[in-house]
Amino acid sequence: MPKEPEISLTEKTFVLEALKQNLRVDGRDLQSFRDIQLTFGDDYGFVDVRLGKTRVLARISAEVTRPRPDRQFEGMFTITTEMGPMASPAFEVGRPTELDHTLSRLLEKSIRRSNALDVESLCIVTAQRVWSLRADVHFLSHDGNLIDVACIAVITALAHFRLPVVTVSGEDITIHPVEERVPVPLSLLHWPICVTFSFFGEDEDGEMICALDATAQEEALRVGDMTITINKNGEVCQIAKSGGVAVEAEVLMRCARLAAEKVKGVDKMIVDALREDEVQRNKGNLDWLKEGKSENER
Amino acid sequence: MASASLTPEISLCPLPQSDGSCQYTCPTSRTTILTSVNGPLEVRAKDELPNDATIEVVVKPGVGVGGVRETRLAHILQTTLKSLILTTHHPRTLIQIVAQIVQSEDHTSIPLLLSPLLNCTVLSLLIAGIPMRTTGWSIHLAVLPAGTDIPNKNRNMIVGQETDGEAMQTDGEDVVVRNPNRAVFAKAKSSHTLTFSKEGEMLLIESLECSEGKGGESADGQGWEIDEWVKVMEIAQKLCCGEGVEVMRNALGEKKVF
Amino acid sequence: MSSQDGLEVILPGDPLPQLNPLLNPEPSSEDMKPRTLRLGQGLALSPSTPITPILPYRFGTLHVTSSVKKPAASITSTPRHYHPSPNDPVLVTLLRVTAEQFIVQLTPYTPPAIIPFENYIINNAGTTAAARKSRPNLPHGSTIYARVAVVHKHLEAVELSVPGPEYGEVVSQKNTVNASSKSSSSAKKDTSAAASSGNAAIANRNEVTPYILTISQAMTKILIAEDTLGKPLLSAVASKVPFEMIVGKNGRVWIDGSSQRDVVKVARCFKEYDDGEMWDDPDGGAARLRELVGKVCGR
Numbered sequence: 001m002p003k004e005p006e007i008s009l010t011e012k013t014f015v016l017e018a019l020k021q022n023l024r025v026d027g028r029d030l031q032s033f034r035d036i037q038l039t040f041g042d043d044y045g046f047v048d049v050r051l052g053k054t055r056v057l058a059r060i061s062a063e064v065t066r067p068r069p070d071r072q073f074e075g076m077f078t079i080t081t082e083m084g085p086m087a088s089p090a091f092e093v094g095r096p097t098e099l100d101h102t103l104s105r106l107l108e109k110s111i112r113r114s115n116a117l118d119v120e121s122l123c124i125v126t127a128q129r130v131w132s133l134r135a136d137v138h139f140l141s142h143d144g145n146l147i148d149v150a151c152i153a154v155i156t157a158l159a160h161f162r163l164p165v166v167t168v169s170g171e172d173i174t175i176h177p178v179e180e181r182v183p184v185p186l187s188l189l190h191w192p193i194c195v196t197f198s199f200f201g202e203d204e205d206g207e208m209i210c211a212l213d214a215t216a217q218e219e220a221l222r223v224g225d226m227t228i229t230i231n232k233n234g235e236v237c238q239i240a241k242s243g244g245v246a247v248e249a250e251v252l253m254r255c256a257r258l259a260a261e262k263v264k265g266v267d268k269m270i271v272d273a274l275r276e277d278e279v280q281r282n283k284g285n286l287d288w289l290k291e292g293k294s295e296n297e298r
Numbered sequence: 299m300a301s302a303s304l305t306p307e308i309s310l311c312p313l314p315q316s317d318g319s320c321q322y323t324c325p326t327s328r329t330t331i332l333t334s335v336n337g338p339l340e341v342r343a344k345d346e347l348p349n350d351a352t353i354e355v356v357v358k359p360g361v362g363v364g365g366v367r368e369t370r371l372a373h374i375l376q377t378t379l380k381s382l383i384l385t386t387h388h389p390r391t392l393i394q395i396v397a398q399i400v401q402s403e404d405h406t407s408i409p410l411l412l413s414p415l416l417n418c419t420v421l422s423l424l425i426a427g428i429p430m431r432t433t434g435w436s437i438h439l440a441v442l443p444a445g446t447d448i449p450n451k452n453r454n455m456i457v458g459q460e461t462d463g464e465a466m467q468t469d470g471e472d473v474v475v476r477n478p479n480r481a482v483f484a485k486a487k488s489s490h491t492l493t494f495s496k497e498g499e500m501l502l503i504e505s506l507e508c509s510e511g512k513g514g515e516s517a518d519g520q521g522w523e524i525d526e527w528v529k530v531m532e533i534a535q536k537l538c539c540g541e542g543v544e545v546m547r548n549a550l551g552e553k554k555v556f
Numbered sequence: 557m558s559s560q561d562g563l564e565v566i567l568p569g570d571p572l573p574q575l576n577p578l579l580n581p582e583p584s585s586e587d588m589k590p591r592t593l594r595l596g597q598g599l600a601l602s603p604s605t606p607i608t609p610i611l612p613y614r615f616g617t618l619h620v621t622s623s624v625k626k627p628a629a630s631i632t633s634t635p636r637h638y639h640p641s642p643n644d645p646v647l648v649t650l651l652r653v654t655a656e657q658f659i660v661q662l663t664p665y666t667p668p669a670i671i672p673f674e675n676y677i678i679n680n681a682g683t684t685a686a687a688r689k690s691r692p693n694l695p696h697g698s699t700i701y702a703r704v705a706v707v708h709k710h711l712e713a714v715e716l717s718v719p720g721p722e723y724g725e726v727v728s729q730k731n732t733v734n735a736s737s738k739s740s741s742s743a744k745k746d747t748s749a750a751a752s753s754g755n756a757a758i759a760n761r762n763e764v765t766p767y768i769l770t771i772s773q774a775m776t777k778i779l780i781a782e783d784t785l786g787k788p789l790l791s792a793v794a795s796k797v798p799f800e801m802i803v804g805k806n807g808r809v810w811i812d813g814s815s816q817r818d819v820v821k822v823a824r825c826f827k828e829y830d831d832g833e834m835w836d837d838p839d840g841g842a843a844r845l846r847e848l849v850g851k852v853c854g855r
Contacts, residue, residue: 002340002392005664008649009697010726010810014767018816025767027824027852041401042328053314053831057400061361084358086316086334086396089665093356093364136361138398140332141313314831317637337637340667384600384613389709391667424568427635429600429613432569496569543567550615551565 004090007220015221019211020203024218026052030211031258036266038156038273044183045161049153052215053143058153059136060161064175067123067130075122075130079107079154080137087142099146106147106194106240107137110229111154114192114237121187124166129173131163133186144215147227151194156270160277161186192229192237193266195259199224199245208251212262226252228259232267304454304541306417308549310425318426321400322418326455326477327410327438330401331418335426338391345392350385353393357415360399371408372397375419378493378502382420384429393428395419403480409489412504413438413477416493417542424550434501435542436493437534440486440508441526442473452482457533472526474533483508488522490530494538500531566618566631571607574620578627579608596630597641634774638663638806640714644704647726647768647804648716650694660700660716663806667713671702675717678724685718692725699726699768699810701802726766726802726810766812769823775830779803785835792845793825796853824852 015025022029034052041048045060067074081104083091091097111117122131135154139146162183165176198214201223214222224244229237236256241247304325313319316334323330338351345352355376357368375397383393397415404410416436423430439457442448448456455475475482483489486508493502507521566572578593595601595610596619602611612618616633640646640662648660651668658676662669676685678692685691694700701724705717718724771779778786780803793799799813799822809826813819828848834841 002665006649006651006661006697008699008768009695010699010766010768012697013764014816014819017764018820021816023816023820025769025820025823026827027820041330043401046401055313057398059360080363082358082363084356084396084398085336085354085394086313086332086356086358086398088315089336089339089394134361136359138358138360140334140398141315143315311636317635336665339665387600387613387709424615425635427614427633427637427639430568431611431613433567496567547565547567550567 002089004088004220007217011217012221015217016200019200019209024211026215028213030209033213033262033266036152036269038152038270040160040273040277044178045157047153047157047160049149049156051145051149051152051213053141054145054149055139055141056146056149056153057138057140058150058157059138060133060157061136062131062133062161062163064124064129064166064173065132067127072127073123074119076132077112077117077119077122077134078132079104079111079135081107081139081150082137083139083142087139087146091142102242103147103150106227106229106238107150107154109238109240110151110192110194110227114229115189116155116192117158118187118189122163124173125168133161142216144217144219145196145213147196148194148213151192151229152266152270155188155191155193156273158186158188159191159270159274190231190233190235191267191270192231193263194227194229195262196225196227197255197259198222199226199247201245208245208247210251210255212258226255228256230256230259230263232264234260305545306414308421308545310421310549310553316426318422318424318428320418320421320425322414322421323401324414324477326452327414327479327483328401328403329399329410329414331397331411331414332400333395333397333415333418333422335393335395335419335422335428337393337426337428338388339394341390341392346390347385349389351383351388351391351393353380353383353385353395355379355395355419356397358396358398359405360402361405367406367408371411371415374412374502374504375415378416378434379419379423381501382430382432382434382495383423384431387429395422407480407483409438409440409491409504409506410480410483412436412491413493416502421546421549424546425553432495432497432499433543433546434493434495435538435546436491436502437537437542438477438489438491439530439534440475440478440483440490441488441522441530442475442482442485443487444472446473446485448473448475448482448485452479455479455482457537474530476537488526490527490534492531492534492538494535494542496539496543498535498539500535503531564617565615566612567615568611568613570612572610572612572618572629573607574618575608575610575629578620578622578629579610592627594626594628596628597639598631598633599629634772634777636773638773638776640669640704640707640806642704642707644805645803646702646704646716646806647802647808647810648700648702648806650696650698650700652696653694658694658700660702662714662716669714669716671700671716671718675705675715675719676724677718677720679721694725700724701726701804701810765814765816765819766810767819767823769809769811769826771807771809771826771830773807774833774835775826776803776805776807776809778835779809779826780805788840788842788845789825789829792849793822793853796849797821821853825849828852 037050039048047058049056083100084093085091137150164183165181167174197210200209203209226241228239306325307323309321312321313334316336318335321332341352355372357372359368413436455478457474488507491504598614600611603609612631614631614633616631619630619632621628648662651659651661658671659668673685683690702716702718706715782790797818802810811819811822834844
């Protein structure tokens with residue numbers, strides 16, 4: 001497994017000096033995100049998120065299983081994140097890095113523990129049959145800020161996913177294929193979005209330099225980071241700041257306010273993307289109806 | 299000559315940070331694969347070969363975590379690619395190949411995944427500039443019993459009827475379809491994934507029998523006649539060396555080099 | 557001398573009958589001496605292949621120089637990975653120093669390269685860094701401008717050299733005196749004279765301004781060919797912002813300007829031109845380039 005490359009002194013000095021002047025190498029200011037692009041696949045619950053050169057796929061899949069004996073009214077929901085060498089040659093399969101652990105723990109805290117998905121709505125027959133939902137997150141390209149992108153990917157995929165309709169008659173359950181009955185969206189209670197701040201030490205006035213949406217280069221140079229998960233209503237779901245430079249409470253408050261503001265924009269962007277996809281899909285459905293019923297085999 | 303709908307969708311270098319990458323969508327089965335190739339890189343000491351490059355292949359499933367199926371696919375890819383890559387050009391280095399299954403009608407079916415995986419990887423290797431002896435192309439052919447009802451919209455999969463989807467199939471003879479989708483593949487009695495080099499050398503055969511109407515891979519012990527297999531092989535060789543190489547040349551020809 | 561470009565894409569393993577006349581010259585030609593055909597990038601000798609014993613092992617276009625004295629052939633392609641070849645100028649990062657050599661990073665994720673002290677010439681008199689007294693004291697992470705000396709696949713590492721004082725450490729200090737001398741000396745470097753008009757301004761800087769940008773191999777080729785391929789980009793940027801640059805063929809370019817803001821402008825233009833693969837446009841990227849420079853540097 002090759003090591004992550006060394007950053008030259010020239011780059012290091014330049015990036016840190018520039019940040020003190022509210023300047024970044026890609027021309028952004030400290031408080032802006034790179035452009036986010038969402039693309040949906042043919043299937044429901046599949047989304048491709050790009051943020052600058054960072055690219056993450058998320059796919060939701062569902063199957064029917066027995067519930068856990070201690071939670072008979074609840075369906076299951078798991079998030080799988082596994083980093084592979086596709087994102088960066090320094091990642092190895094089957095040997096999770098620290099970043100892997102941080103990521104899976106943060107997504108767990110942000111999405112699962114914040115009850116974003118109503119797991120009780122996944123119950124089909126109490127103590128007998130429930131939906132087991134899984135979100136697979138694939139990291140294709142790593143240029144920083146994987147946490148925020150992964151969170152956006154999972155939330156968008158959940159909002160995009162449709163669960164097949166199930167009818168229950170006595171002991172038997174029937175799962176209707178997508179072609180037969182229009183599948184239903186999941187019951188999402190709120191959309192938690194992660195916003196990660198990177199700290200680069202204090203400038204001449206003693207102010208902490210903190211930047212949003214750090215690139216891989218900036219991540220390698222930062223002295224601390226903090227992830228705030230918040231929804232568009234301004235409800236904080238989770239704050240994680242593990243180690244790194246000490247930050248004053250005032251800075252934290254400022255970050256949280258900024259995060260609340262940013263999340264509104266991200267939320268709107270996801271809504272717009274979903275709506276556009278819906279329009280595209282319905283257009284396709286009408287064409288398909290026109291083609292005639294004899295060909296609806298697929 | 300293939301009709302437009304049989305040309306795979308190929309996007310070269312979708313991943314800006316790897317040495318070579320490719321996204322490939324099979325026109326008929328809609329299987330989408332994304333591969334990245336990096337190399338030659340620094341190799342772990344335990345994998346180092348004194349006279350050759352180490353080829354590492356990782357196949358990442360679209361759903362769930364990697365298991366036996368992915369290891370098997372990775373192994374097939376690795377051994378096939380080994381016969382294409384000139385490993386002696388970069389001894390004591392690593393050529394790292396990662397394939398991500400992006401979309402598939404059936405994430406558990408090796409036959410539906412294998413041929414797109416191979417084609418996509420070969421294109422990535424070419425883009426990455428990895429030294430290769432020659433190139434290869436792969437195709438998945440399925441044999442359907444005579445008289446199988448194939449929906450009109452899938453008729454273009456039938457070998458020999460690509461251009462005229464409405465033509466009637468000849469009765470009493472088995473039907474060979476190429477890169478079938480799941481619905482058509484479910485009716486197959488045998489499945490053959492074959493890979494040929496541009497010069498026509500056979501690089502890979504993955505043949506298996508399928509029980510009719512039960513979908514995919516479960517066998518019912520009928521096997522296949524050797525004549526039938528030879529026929530399939532000849533079709534595959536013609537398609538791989540003909541239009542397969544053409545597709546590859548066209549895709550790469552759009553890339554500007556200087 | 558004539559050179560021709562095969563427009564057709566060559567795939568690995570394609571037969572190259574067009575090279576046969578170069579291998580076996582017609583007896584009618586005046587000199588009967590067998591000539592040696594030089595094989596460049598992408599071609600290898602392979603006695604087992606039919607038609608010609610030459611095997612293309614990369615995709616690209618065939619480039620033949622059928623000169624009488626020095627016939628040569630190579631496959632032109634732009635792989636993203638940098639494959640070192642002798643005499644390439646490169647910008648490397650110092651990883652550590654051992655008893656005999658500097659260990660440096662040539663490209664990410666590859667084994668490190670080395671600069672033996674006796675290959676490190678520090679002044680015009682040819683003094684090398686071999687003696688402890690003359691050895692430059694370079695901090696880890698410094699950037700060294702060097703040339704590729706020896707590449708052999710069975711060698712432990714790629715060997716680099718610093719063939720003279722115009723090479724060596726690329727200074728990145730707030731030292732105005734040093735900076736002005738560096739400006740004039742770097743102007744001598746074959747790849748750095750893009751915007752020498754800005755030298756006076758650069759000498760007066762008072763902040764840390766140089767930056768190293770990582771770029772693709774295609775972009776490297778464009779920047780090195782500053783009078784041909786790179787002209788539209790470089791003149792467009794230089795008309796707005798004065799800057800200096802040193803291009804390393806390993807995909808790194810050192811950029812300096814009169815302020816950090818200027819350097820960021822140049823870096824952004826380069827980066828976005830590269831990411832957008834603007835050279836691939838039908839008009840050579842002219843329209844998008846104009847828009848980009850306008851957006852980044854102001855009208």
